[in-house]
Amino acid sequence: MQVILFTDIADTIGYGKYAGTYKLATEVRSYGYTCQVIDLFSFYSYEQLTKIADKFISSETILVGFSCSLMEKRVGNTVYNFGRPDEEFISIVDYIKSKNSRVKICLGGARITVNSYWEGVDYIVINKGDVAIIKLLKHLIDGDDLKTIKQTPCYVIDGNDYFYTQEQFAASSILYQDTDIIFHKEALPVEIARGCIFSCAFCRFDLIGKKIGDWQKHGSVLRDELVRNYELYGTTHYMFSDELINESLPKMQLIHEVFTKLPFDISYTAYARLDLIWRYPEMREMLLETGAVSLQFGIETLNDVAGKKIGKGLGEKKIKDTLSYIGETWKGKIITSSNFIIGLPGEDEASVRKTFDYLISDECSLDIFTFLPLFIRTEDDGRGSSKIERDPKKFGFQIIKDEPWINDQMDFATAQSLVKEFWAHPKMLQRSKFAAATWLGRILNLGYSMDEIFKIMLDKNTDANLLKDTFRKKSLEKKQQYYEQLMNI
Numbered sequence: 198m199q200v201i202l203f204t205d206i207a208d209t210i211g212y213g214k215y216a217g218t219y220k221l222a223t224e225v226r227s228y229g230y231t232c233q234v235i236d237l238f239s240f241y242s243y244e245q246l247t248k249i250a251d252k253f254i255s256s257e258t259i260l261v262g263f264s265c266s267l268m269e270k271r272v273g274n275t276v277y278n279f280g281r282p283d284e285e286f287i288s289i290v291d292y293i294k295s296k297n298s299r300v301k302i303c304l305g306g307a308r309i310t311v312n313s314y315w316e317g318v319d320y321i322v323i324n325k326g327d328v329a330i331i332k333l334l335k336h337l338i339d340g341d342d343l344k345t346i347k348q349t350p351c352y353v354i355d356g357n358d359y360f361y362t363q364e365q366f367a368a369s370s371i372l373y374q375d376t377d378i379i380f381h382k383e384a385l386p387v388e389i390a391r392g393c394i395f396s397c398a399f400c401r402f403d404l405i406g407k408k409i410g411d412w413q414k415h416g417s418v419l420r421d422e423l424v425r426n427y428e429l430y431g432t433t434h435y436m437f438s439d440e441l442i443n444e445s446l447p448k449m450q451l452i453h454e455v456f457t458k459l460p461f462d463i464s465y466t467a468y469a470r471l472d473l474i475w476r477y478p479e480m481r482e483m484l485l486e487t488g489a490v491s492l493q494f495g496i497e498t499l500n501d502v503a504g505k506k507i508g509k510g511l512g513e514k515k516i517k518d519t520l521s522y523i524g525e526t527w528k529g530k531i532i533t534s535s536n537f538i539i540g541l542p543g544e545d546e547a548s549v550r551k552t553f554d555y556l557i558s559d560e561c562s563l564d565i566f567t568f569l570p571l572f573i574r575t576e577d578d579g580r581g582s583s584k585i586e587r588d589p590k591k592f593g594f595q596i597i598k599d600e601p602w603i604n605d606q607m608d609f610a611t612a613q614s615l616v617k618e619f620w621a622h623p624k625m626l627q628r629s630k631f632a633a634a635t636w637l638g639r640i641l642n643l644g645y646s647m648d649e650i651f652k653i654m655l656d657k658n659t660d661a662n663l664l665k666d667t668f669r670k671k672s673l674e675k676k677q678q679y680y681e682q683l684m685n686i
Contacts, residue, residue, distance in 0.1 A: 198253050200225050200232040200334070201261045207239040207270040207280035210668045211639025212675040216371060216386035216438045217306065218264040221330050223372045228331055231257075234377055235683065238263070239270055239280020240676045246289050252684065254296040259337050261293055262330070266306035278308075283315060290317035301337060305330075311346065311353050311579030318351050323579050324403060325356035327369075332359045346579070355579065366391065367415050370422040373430070378682045380675075384434040384638035385426060389414055390448065393440040395470070398507040398584040398592065399497075399538065399571065402440060409445040416455045427461055434490075435465040436638040442467035442492070443484065446477050456487040464647065466491040466635045471535075472511040475519040481526060490647065491637040494535040494563075499552045502543035506592060507585075517555070524562030532637065532654055534565035540612035541571060542585075542592040542604060549615060557624040564655060567629050568619050570612035573602045627657040643671040 202225075204218035218234055225232040233253050241249065254261070263279065270280040279286040290302055294317065304313060305322040313321055322329045333354065336343035347353035361369065371387060373379055390413035392404025404412055426432040442465075443449050456463050469492045474480045484492065498504050499513040511519070520533075527533065537556075539549050556566045574586055575596055585592050593604045601609040619625050640650050653659055 198233045198255070199230045199257055199259050200330075201253055201258060202232065202234045202264060203238045203262065204234060204236055204264040204268075205238040205240070205280055206267040207277075209267075209639065210636060210665060210672070212642040212672050213384060213436060213639040214377075214386055215264065215267055216388055217266060217326070219371050219373060219377060219386075220369075220388075221262070221264070221305075221326055222377070223370065224327050224331055225334070226372070226374070228334070230259075230334060233686075236378070237676050237679060239268060239277075240673075241680065243285060243289070245680065247292055248684065250289075250293050250296055252686075254293055254300065256297060258297050258300050260301050260303055260330075260334060262303045262305060264306045265304055265308050268306075269308060278315075287316045290315075303330075303333065305356075312576070314350050321351055321353045322356050323353065324581075325360045327356070328359040328361060329354050329356040353579070363412060366412055368418055369414070370418060372422075373426065376686050378679055379430045379432075380642070380678075382431040382433065384436060384641045385430075385432050386436045386438050387422060387426075388438045389419055389442070389452065390439050390444070394444050395441075395508060396584070397495075397497075397509065399541070401574075401581055401583040401586065403581070405440075409447060413448065413451075416451050420455050420459070423455075423459060423463065427459075433461055433463055434638055434641055435463070436635060437465055437467040440468060441470050441473075442489070443469045443473050443480050445473075446480070449477075449480055449483050449487075453483050453487050463488040464490045466493075466637050468493045468495070468635065470494065471496055471516060471519050472509070474523060475511060475515050478522070481523050485526060485530060489531050491532040491635060492534075493635045494533065496535040497538045498541050498544055499555065500541070500544040500548045503541040503548075506542045517560075520562045528562065529651065529655070532564045532651065533562070534567070534635075535563055537566060537568050538571050539568055539615050540602070540604075540607055540609065542594065543606065545606040546611065546615065553619055553622075553625075557622065557628065563628070565629055566625075568616045570609060570616050571602070626661065640668065643668060643675060 202218050202222055204215055206213065206215050214236060222232045222234050235249060265278065268278065268280045270277045294300055301319040302317055303320040303322060304318055305326045309321055309323055311323055320333060332343060335341040343354065344358050345352045346355050392407040392412045393402060394407055394409055396406035465488050467489065471494045496516060497507065497509050499516055501512045504510050504512060523533070537552060555561055556563065573589060573594065573596065574582065585594065589596055589602065594602045596602055637650055641647065653664060
C-alpha cells in the first residue's frame with residue numbers, strides 16, 4: 198500500500214467509524230494511489246500493531262498518517278494523545294520506519310496544532326486535510342512544490358491553503374470499499390454539509406459564519422451515497438457529522454426531499470439547533486419524517502443575558518416552550534440531549550443552579566443533558582480562535598497567570614466545582630448516563646435493536662455502569678472481529 202491511515206475513536210462507548218479518515222482515503226484513492234485505513238489504533242496491543250505494520254508496510258509505502266481528532270484517551274489522571282503512551286507511539290513510528298526508511302509520518306485531525314510534535318513525525322497538517330494530503334503525496338512522489346508554514350522540528354501544512362472549491366465539495370462523497378471492513382448493516386458516518394451559518398462567541402470550529410447553502414452537497418450526490426451504502430453494506434442508519442442538520446429551512450427541505458424518496462427507510466443521529474425549530478415550527482415534523490431518532494442540541498444556557506452575549510439569544514421562556522413543543526410529538530420517537538456550559542459571560546452560580554433544577558425536573562423534556570466548564574485557549578495554535586478567545590476582555594474575562602479565566606460572576610475553579618457537583622447528582626446520572634444522544638449509532642453497531650436502545654437510554658432505572666460494562670465487552674468482541682478481518686485482507 199502506498200498510503201496507510203491509522204484512525205480511532207478511542208474514548209467512547211460502542212463501535213463506529215470516524216468520517217474524516219475515510220474521506221481522506223476516498224480522495225487518495227480517487228487520484229489512483231492505493232490506500233488502507235486501519236481503524237481502532239488504540240485498541241491493539243503493541244505486538245498486534247507490529248503485525249499490522251509487517252502486513253501493510255512495504256517498499257512502495259510512501260506515507261503513513263495518523264488521524265488524531267478522536268484518538269485521545271483518558272486513563273485515570275493521564276491523557277494519552279494517541280490512546281496509548283507517547284513513548285509507545287514513538288516506538289511504533291520507529292518500527293514502521295524500520296520496515297521502510299523512506300516512509301514519511303504525518304499527523305492530522307482536529308486536535309493537531311501548529312505546535313504539535315512527536316519524535317519521528319515528518320509532517321503535520323492543520324485544518325482541512327482533504328486536498329492537503331494529495332498535495333503532500335504529489336510533493337513526495339513527483340517533487341511538486343509544497344507550501345509549509347513551519348519547517349522545524351517538522352513541516353507544518355495549513356490545509357486552508359489547499360482546499361476544494363464549493364462546487365468540488367458539493368460533488369464529493371465518502372466512498373467506502375470492502376477493505377475498509379464494513380459490517381453488514383453497520384451504522385456509518387456521513388456529511389451533508391460542512392461548516393455552520395452561525396458564529397457563537399465560544400466556538401472555534403472551521404467554516405463558521407458561512408452563508409445558507411454554502412459548503413453543502415448536491416441532493417443527487419447525497420442520494421447516490423446513501424443508496425450505494427445500502428446496496429453494498431445494507432446500511433440504513435447514519436451518524437451525521439454536520440455541525441447542524443437543521444441549519445436552515447432550505448437544507449431541511451433538501452434533506453426531506455432526498456430522504457423521504459429513498460427506496461428504503463433511513464434513520465440517523467445528528468446535531469441540531471433548537472432556536473431554528475422555534476423559528477420554523479415545521480422542522481419538528483420534518484426531522485421526524487426524515488428519520489431522526491437522536492438529536493444533540495447545543496442550548497448551552499437558559500440565562501437570557503449570557504445567551505445573547507454568546508449568540509444563543511432564544512431566551513429561557515422560548516427554550517422551555519420549544520422543548521415542550523418538540524416533546525409533544527417526539528417523546529419516545531426521537532431521543533434529545535444537550536450540553537450546557539458553566540462560566541458563560543453574564544451568568545452567575547445562582548442562575549446555573551436554577552438551570553440544573555429545571556433540567557432534573559419532570560417539566561424538562563430533554564432525555565439527556567451534560568455540563569462542561571467554559572474553556573478559553575489563549576495560545577496561537579494555527580487553528581483559529583473563538584470570539585471570546587480573540588478578545589476576552591470584551592466579554593468580561595480576565596486571563597490571569599495560573600488561572601484559566603475569571604469574570605465578575607465566576608472563575609474557572611468554581612465552574613469546575615459545579616460541573617463535578619452536578620455530575621454526582623443521582624438525577625443527573627439518570628439523565629446523562631450515555632452523555633450524548635449521538636452515540637446511539639455506536640450502540641446500534643453492537644447488535645442492539647432500535648427498540649432496545651430506546652429502552653436503555655430512556656429508562657431512568659437503567660444501571661448505566663452495568664450497561665457500560667456490557668457495551669465494553671461487546672465492543673471488544675466487535676473490534677476483535679475487525680482485527681481478524683483486517684489481517685485476512
